[in-house]
Amino acid sequence: MKIKQCRICLVKTGPHNVRNRTELQYHICNVCEDMEDKRRRKELKINVLNHYGGKCVCCGTTTMEFLSMDHINGDGSIDRKLGMADHIWNWIKKNNYPESLQILCFNCNMAKAHNGYCPHEMYYHLRRRRSGSGGPTN
Ligand SMILES: [Zn+2]
Ligand SMILES: [Zn+2]
Numbered sequence: 588m589k590i591k592q593c594r595i596c597l598v599k600t601g602p603h604n605v606r607n608r609t610e611l612q613y614h615i616c617n618v619c620e621d622m623e624d625k626r627r628r629k630e631l632k633i634n635v636l637n638h639y640g641g642k643c644v645c646c647g648t649t650t651m652e653f654l655s656m657d658h659i660n661g662d663g664s665i666d667r668k669l670g671m672a673d674h675i676w677n678w679i680k681k682n683n684y685p686e687s688l689q690i691l692c693f694n695c696n697m698a699k700a701h702n703g704y705c706p707h708e709m710y711y712h713l714r715r716r717r718s719g720s721g722g723p724t725n
């Protein structure tokens with residue numbers, strides 16, 4: 588019997604470690620497959636986030652690890668179903684990037700879920716009011 592190699596790290600894997608995919612020659616060890624999965628999910632997340640502007644609409648953080656999706660109208664149906672689960676990114680792509688979604692970071696998401704608003708919003712409005720008209724300054 589032929590010993591298969593992982594196509595990425597080239598480690599020789601026994602038959603029980605090799606996952607035969609539909610394509611011939613697609614052999615990958617469990618470790619590399621995990622890494623590939625993580626990489627694919629990350630890429631997908633970046634794509635989806637970029638589509639929505641790439642930052643939290645509330646506080647503006649761009650740190651990808653903090654970002655999640657929120658329902659603009661707050662009906663919560665998708666949030667409860669999908670939450671911040673990994674497959675939400677797949678769902679968004681499959682559903683053609685619904686316009687009813689926006690990016691919120693975990694902080695803002697949690698705050699909104701608990702209070703119905705994010706403290707940032709109040710802070711933002713207060714700051715705007717204090718800074719005057721808000722018109723363009725030359
Ligand atoms: Zn490998
Ligand atoms: Zn935020």
Ligand SMILES: [Zn+2]
Binds near residue numbers: 694
């Ligand atoms: Zn916020």
